Amino acid sequence: MNVVVNETSNSGVLRRVRQFLRTPKGSLLPIFLALFGLGSSAAGLSAAVPHMAAAVVGAVVTEVAIATFERSARTWPTSALLSGMIVAFVLGPTTPWAVTAAVGVLATLSKHVFTTQRWHVFNPAALALLVSVPLFATGQTWWGALPDLSWPFILVVLAGGAFIVDRIKKFPLVLSYLGVSFALLTALGRVDPLTAAELLRTPFVQATLFFAVFMLTDPPTAPSRTADQLCIGVLVAVASVAAEILGAGQSYLLIGLLVGNVAFAVRRWMNQQVRAFGQALPQRVVELGHVEHQRQQARDAQFLS
């Protein structure tokens, strides 16, 4: 009996794991683990493992604490786990673990602070990383994008990224961003060839690709409609290159993304207002009809009297 029960519970767990791995978040986790393994070979396991653990623990513990405080339904904090991993991939592995954990905490907090009833406004990892620059003087290496390995390893990032982007149907967003970004940098090469040369090569090109496939496409903050994806992709590319020219340094990618997040949030809010007005319009017509009917009755009564 116990054997049957154990086998049943084991198969239930396995089924749940398989189901999870079929979801977009579940698909992303093995890809991140692969990048972590490869990136650690250059960064060193002794630095990479505690660094990743600090970011993930900071993000996940905060998510669990908030869920407990709000008494919301218990779910696996997968989003927090993935945000924490992205934070770890961007920050240098030699960042003090307390700072890395704090940035992980900020990533989860930002999801609950800058939020509407249905979605959060900003990409959690991007906002936390940007805020950490003035707060903790953090430095970015984007080691998760494998810039310290030979160039064929970028194919790992591209392959994993293409798989995820295809799952969540965000190719228009990614391709419009990359196309416009590279075109602008090529044009920049006419004016400032040295800067353009650097941004089109290691480690910046790896960072750009990682950013495009794993951060720009975050489903809660990225549009679904093709037209919106194309517009936001172009906007993020223009904003990030402009930020770089104006001296944002390494944060230029994050600034571009947050500009895109704001634009998309405004677009969603406007859509909401239009839908709400459209739903209220028939009711309003009926109300106006009632008022006019009452006025007509009053005029008739006056005429008859």
Next chain:
Amino acid sequence: MAKQSPKRLIALSASAVATIYLAGLVSTRSAADSVSVTSVSAAANPSAAVTPTTTAAASSTPALAVLVGASATPTQAPASATPTTTPTTAPTTVSTPAATSVTRTSSSYADGTYSATGTSRFGNVTVSVITAAGKISNVQITQVTTKFPVSRIASLPAQVTQNQTANVNVVTGATYSSQAFKQAVQQALSQALAANSSAANG
């Protein structure tokens, strides 16, 4: 709801993006090669002056205090954004005239600890250079602003100590950082030379 774009359209768009990137790569190849040539010639001709590309804009972000040194026993240098001179021992008396170039080696530098800052469009680098017996004995990156990773230029202090010159190879992917580092080391060594010449004249 998001619609799945046709695979053929995706492949075509991806090819277009790759073509744009390759065009950018080719059009900036001469600039990238010129950086490589500069670093190679600097290594081969230590007396050549390297002019760093700097901007006047100072970073407003708080500085990251780091300790990236070349010696086995790094010493803690004060974090400072402005060049300072803090000699810790009495300057050595030398018989040769004070050198005007930072590339001269033996018996040119007054013993002490010298700090200076180099600037670039991506931020600043502050270094601490310790000289002893007229030679560069230790170089540390003591402070960086947050616009680039210090890890990419972590090998440069060892180059300075090994080659006894401020002219180090430019790090690929950290061109401006490398130039800021060189500028900082050159300034620190200039201070050491000035201290030596004032001691010789005094």
